[in-house]
Amino acid sequence: MNDTNILNHLFDKNIICPVCDAHFKAKTVKSKSPRISSRDSDFFIRYSPVVNPYFYDVLICNSCGYAAMRSDFDNIKTHKKELVFSNVTPKWKPRVYPDILDEKLAIERYKLALLNAVLLDLQDSTKAMLSLKIAWMYRLLNDSNQEKTFLTQALDGFNDAYSKELFPIYGLQRDAFMYMLGELNRKLGNTQNALLWYSKTIVSVNSSNRIKELARIGKDLIKNENI
Incomplete structure (x- = not known):
């Protein structure tokens, strides 16, 4: 599929950073665009090569460096915002991403969100889900060693979440x-x-x-x- 066709399945969504109140636009997949081709046994959804929602799942504020999955982005607690300013922003170097993302760029963005989750000491399930999605992206790249590394991280986090967090956890x-x-x-x-x-x-x-x-x-x- 050429770039023009992919862009037809995306639109700019206006985002307000819940940490620093900066306004920015984020490429977002149109709700009717993703086409599921199959599902793996660990709930990974494989999409036909039209557009992959996983690639656009992370939102990043270029002003303060806050990054999180879309489902979590607005849910940051007040006391965690101070941790962004003290632990994330001083180390942040703004990045410019292309409109069309792929597996490698998705991995980079998920890893930025995971670094935020670690620095902000977010729930085990959040860190685990990010690790799982990174593993899935490596699966698409047929990189079994990196996939195993992040599956292991995900499993460790989900084990901790099972005993400490309330269900449902990320819809499960x-x-x-x-x-x-x-x-x-x-x-x-x-x-x-x-x-x-x-x-x-x-x-x-x-x-x-x-x-x-x-x-x-x-x-x-x-x-x-x-x-």
Whole structure:
């Protein structure tokens, strides 16, 4: 797809930084443009090559350096804003991004948001979700080593979030979250932990039939690998 066609699926959205009140425009994917081609077992959505919403998921304020996923951008707490001015802004060097983003630029932007999340000591789930999305971008680039590195970071953060945070977490209810912990463990070769989370998912009375079936599929994959 050429650049003109991609730009037809984007529009400029006016954004106000919740930290420094700066106004800026951010390229945003039109709601009807993304076309889902498939879904991976860890909830990664693969889009047909029209336009990929993951590439435009992070908002960055060039004035103060605050960066976050769109779902989190406006939710920063007042006391965290001071941490942006003291921990982020002094180190910030403004960046100019092209209108059309790709996997590598998306990784850079997700990493900026992750650095913000670390410096602002945000919730474990936020850091984990950013790490997971970075892993997905490396998956698109077929970089299995970097994908594994960030899947591991994501799993560590989600393990902590499971015991400390309220559900739903990034749209995932407890059953889907337990399944995801099993699936990430399986992808990383942690077979016993994967089987434990799959079993918890399957026996939970609150698990949906769809999620139970995904957990059974995960268990079968492990079983077939060990035959």
